[in-house]
Amino acid sequence: MKQTTQTVFDFSGEIAVKVQSLNLHYNSFHALKDINCEMRRNAITALIGPSGCGKSTLLKTLNRMNDLVEGCKIEGTVCVGGVNIYDKRTDVSLLRKNMGMVFQRPNPFPMSIYDNIAYGPRTFGVRKKSDLGEIVENSLKAANLWDELKDQLHKSALALSGGQQQRLCIARALAIKPEILLMDEPTSALDPISTGKIEELCEKLKEELTVVIVTHNMQQAARISDDTAFFLLGELIEFGNTEKIFASPEKEQTLNYISGRFG
Amino acid sequence: MGSNSTKRRGDVAAKVVFAASAAFSVFAVFAIVFYIIYESIPALSEIGVFNFIFGTVWAPTKEFLAIPDRFGVLPMIVGTICVSLGAVLIGGTMGVFSAICLKAFCPKKLKGPLVAVINFLAGIPSIVYGFFGLVVIVPALMEIFSVASGKGVLASSIILGMMILPTVTSMTKDALDAVPSSYYEGALALGATPQQATFKVTVPAAKSGIITGVVLGMGRAVGETMAVMVVAGNVAAFPTGLFSNIRTLTINMVIEMNYATGLHRQALIATGSVLLVIVLALNLGIGIARRPKKYREKKRAAKLVAEPQPSAPPAFVKSGRGCTVLKYLSIVCVALVALALLTLVIFILVKGLPHIDLQFLFGESGNEGMTLRPAFVTTGLLILIALAIALPIGICAAIYLAEYSKRNSRMVRVIRLFTETLSGMPSIIFGFFGMLLFCEFMQMRTSILAGGITLSLMILPTVIRSTEESLLSVDNSLREASLALGAGKLRTTLRVVLPSALSGIITAIILSIGRIVGESAALIYTAGAVPYEPSGVMDAGSSFAVMMWLFASEGLYIDYAYATAAVLLIVVALINVAVWLVKHRLAVKAFGSSGKRAERKTAKIKEAK
Secondary structure, three states: OOOOOOOOOOOOOOEEEEEEEEEEEEOOEEEEEEEEEEEEOOOEEEEEOOOOOOHHHHHHHHOOHHHHOOOEEEEEEEEEOOEEOOOOOOOHHHHHHHEEEEOOOOOOOOOEHHHHHHHHHHHOOOOOHHHHHHHHHHHHHHOOOHHHHOOOOOOEHHHOOHHHHHHHHHHHHHOOOOOEEEEEOOOOOOOHHHHHHHHHHHHHHOOOOEEEEEOOOHHHHHHHOOEEEEEEOOEEEEEEEHHHHHHOOOOHHHHHHHOOOOO | OHHHHHHHHHHHHHHHHHHHHHHHHHHHHHHHHHHHHHHHHHHHHHHOHHHHHHOOOEOOOOOOOOHHHHEOOHHHHHHHHHHHHHHHHHHHHHHHHHHHHHHHHOOHHHHHHHHHHHHHHHHOOHHHHHHHHHHHHHHHHHHHHOOOOOOOHHHHHHHHHHHHHHHHHHHHHHHHHHOOHHHHHHHHHOOOOHHHHHHHHHHHHOHHHHHHHHHHHHHHHHHOOHHHHHHOEOOOOOOOOOOOOEOOHHHHHHHHOOOOOHHHHHHHHHHHHHHHHHHHHHHHHHHHHHOOOOOOOOOOOOOOOOOOOOOOOOOOOOOOHHHHHHHHHHHHHHHHHHHHHHHHHHHHHHHHHHHOOHHHHHOOOOOOOOOOHHHHHHHHHHHHHHHHHHHHHHHHHHHHHHHHOOOOOHHHHHHHHHHHHHHHOOHHHHHHHHHHHHHHHOOOOOOHHHHHHHHHHHHHHHHHHHHHHHHHOOOHHHHHHHHHOOOOHHHHHHHHHHHHOHHHHHHHHHHHHHHHHHOOOOOOOOOOOOOOOOOOOOOOOOOHHHHHHHHHHOHHHHHHHHHHHHHHHHHHHHHHHHHHHHHHHHHHHHOOOOOHHHHHHHHHHHHHO
């Protein structure tokens, strides 16, 4: 294993994530254009905008999942917990431990519910049964799943309903005690009731950690987020307090989008 | 009305023809199994099934012994199992690790060449592997372990391992490719390193496919004849160590057949039955491994948090040394595979190319002096006969499977199962079947015709699979367009769908040619192993690989054996290039952006989003 000098994240500050003049290219396509924004600690930041505007791309730059995409070039800085994550010495694995991620489609591993949640802790060397048991229970409780699933922990995670799978994925992300939770349209594949449960969960989670959520659903952004960032064609058009953005946006494009004139 | 009803009658007749062709592989498997078993009954009843299988002495010519005491194949069964397990241990593990490396740890630029290496290994004829074992592996083992003879269990396992590696690798790679990438991404997002994500999530998720690949490889090892025959030592005794000479079931069949008569001969056919049973059992195993199974719940009790632990919360530290070791192991495996191929190719080309001259290629061949000339004629005729039979049947069968039957209906699954069984049958079994049915029962004698018909059965699965795949990849809108213009099903299939699947058919032809050029075990007792030129299809004749076997088994012609091996390698290389060209160039040129290029385009667009 590459021995990097230990990366130390410090999440005690008011700002959890700071993005500065970020430009991102997929080969010749300019996907993010000079993005500047800050995500507050213990707040929910929503990223909204029409398809292809770059909101998911931004989310993926925050935990360097874009490293997997071929031909992806990044300029500018992204600071998480005071660390520039695109520095060569940054330990990506440790970064991702601090940045939980929930994907658009629930992606439980083909293992039991227990093993799914224990996967992260085991990756980071937790072996003791009692420790793992405690983590599994706490994570499921945090994701409001414990009461539903406590008697079937050794069933396949693939047998759960879509909504349960997504909450399991949230529990799985929580099991490694992240400081920030990145959610990429976590409810777009779910029914309204499951969606409600996940929104409820987000509200609860922000007491413990910072949430960044990409959503297509403007009502959802308005309902749950504290800050909102509106993207259009790779540009950050407007960023600020959610109530203000939805009540009296400064830019015309924002108004057009939230009033449903395009999207 | 009149024309309408004739059209319908034509459609029905065509459908019957297609269905019959599809049923042919089922029929062929049954025919082979029953005929071989039927021909073994006299021997089995005289010797006794129990005595035959569990008898420990094989001494057919010691006539002072009682019959049940001199026909025992247990040493051969043990020998077969021994070298097959050895092959799985060597080739299976390396194959699985190579596939993992190709999938996860290999730089994009190296991937193409390495896949080409694996495909090349898959195409090398077994007699070339055997010869390579004899002239390189065996002496090397003698040197390394300082033993008197390098032949035996270890040498056979290494050669068989090299032979099954491509099968295992390509099956494992398919299985890994089928695992949703969201699993891998999910694991990375949890902070797992790429190697942890691969070995703890992706590989377990592909388990059943990997097992299938290994079992399939084992089936190949069990049925392999010519390659082991050269390096096993061929003594019918129980193996006692890595260098004890052994004899497998296939070797037993092939080396004694040309002088055996009466009960001895029948006992050799019965050996074939034992081999068949083992191979069919492995096929059954594959069927079971492949069946989509429900997640097995672990019976572990769910007592997780029995008592609250007062201890401090666990610390998260980086782990995963083990996975990193596995990663480097897989890279080493790929490097070894590439190195093995390089050694083989360079060694044979260096030793063989200087001996390729006009006398070798086109000189008179006979008992006094052998040349490669007869092989050109024989191989050409064999290819013509085999393709003339297998192509129409195979294409019709593929049309039935892809166009006329419901996807994944029971019927299709049965036909597919039997086609796979047919493709998994050892070539020596085909050889015996051809010898018994075509040469003897149908009185074709040992002839190129009989050899060609036997080969047609062997290449049938390739033709069906390749054609079916490309039929299935034809865009549905083409069919709809044709139907919307009022064309019938038959016309649509023959005029629109089939031409679009041309690349698959050409691929099938090329692959079949490769198989025929390299085939030896199935031909020795059907088309014959004679050094002179055939004057017609009813004459005996030797193909390239059989000729090479003749050269290699006589000390006088060792240079010619090298030269033939070099020729065979060049043919394999040409065939690989041809297949690649057909897949990548012809497909794109002839049918616009069909196939992979379009896939890549859409993938790029998706990624950009």
